[in-house]
């Protein structure tokens with residue numbers, strides 16, 4: 001038994017305090033638990049922060065991506081341009097609509113979609129074998145590092161194809177949009193989506209938010225998130241003036257966020273700037289601590305990074321262990337680590353549906369072979385950060401290629 005096991009450093013932990021508890025208790029005592037006034041306030045606060053005309057609270061980012069693609073007109077037989085280096089959600093929502101992902105490889109440095117690939121794909125279109133036409137572009141800000149949006153947006157504008165941002169990891173950070181104008185990730189394209197899943201930069205347990213400046217998209221999403229009912233009916237049980245009659249005008253979904261969750265979200269939102277600062281200071285410490293480690297490849301850094309994830313890559317010819325052994329050894333050292341991402345194109349579903357081979361997306365495959373993610377969250381203490389640094393260095397240095405005792409396990 002490793003002596004560090006008792007002091008295991010979790011890979012991720014939410015930062016929940018009295019403010020969140022108070023908010024939830026207030027809602028529980030209010031008599032109104034599901035979507036209502038608290039969700040409305042949460043939406044208004046997010047819209048004000050990121051500067052979008054509309055913010056629509058949802059029960060997940062997955063729901064938001066689904067509704068955003070639906071609202072911009074993606075349908076059966078269409079193609080949506082994205083990368084395989086992401087979580088299940090980014091591509092499965094494309095399949096919900098009967099469309100197919102058109103995967104592009106990532107930029108090997110940033111792990112984000114490669115802007116030249118987008119430019120080329122939009123001017124060339126899908127091959128006859130792939131079929132369909134590109135109806136939307138879905139860039140993912142992997143780990144919270146903003147994609148090169150200026151170029152991607154310009155390519156979309158030139159092709160007349162709407163852009164939906166998967167900003168699940170990138171709340172609340174800014175980057176350059178068209179013409180170098182700085183704006184929040186999520187607000188740069190036709191619509192953008194944040195995730196408030198338990199490990200994200202702010203959380204509601206499960207939840208998400210879609211932001212857009214388009215009245216038309218907002219109207220459609222608002223309709224489809226609650227059963228395709230023609231108008232807001234959330235107050236139909238509590239207000240004397242409420243109209244009980246409604247009409248279903250579409251086969252919609254059940255994607256609304258509860259007031260219980262929104263209360264947590266409002267308290268988290270008030271702390272979002274402090275959370276971001278703490279994540280940034282942990283990232284700065286990791287970057288400095290591993291700067292001289294030639295057996296590790298550091299993540300692409302940027303002042304705009306949200307640092308939802310801090311990833312390292314092993315340099316394979318400098319170490320005698322592979323990524324899997326690195327992950328195992330760190331876990332044995334009491335350090336929670338994870339892997340982001342297992343590329344979608346090597347998953348059985350996508351392999352079977354589209355006939356992908358692992359080497360179809362070499363940058364994504366190479367990143368996956370070598371990458372692991374370290375703990376990074378606001379409640380991680382300086383002492384824990386130093387233990388993570390020491391743990392990574394000690395495991396790696398014990399397995400440096402060329403060391404007389406390298407390769408010995410332990």
Ligand SMILES: Cc1ncc(COP(=O)(O)O)c(C=O)c1O
Nearest residue numbers: 060061062087089168195196197
């Ligand atoms: C890149 C990315 N997009 C979308 C999602 C979906 O978020 P949610 O769990 O809120 O549906 C995730 C979740 O981890 C994600 O990592």
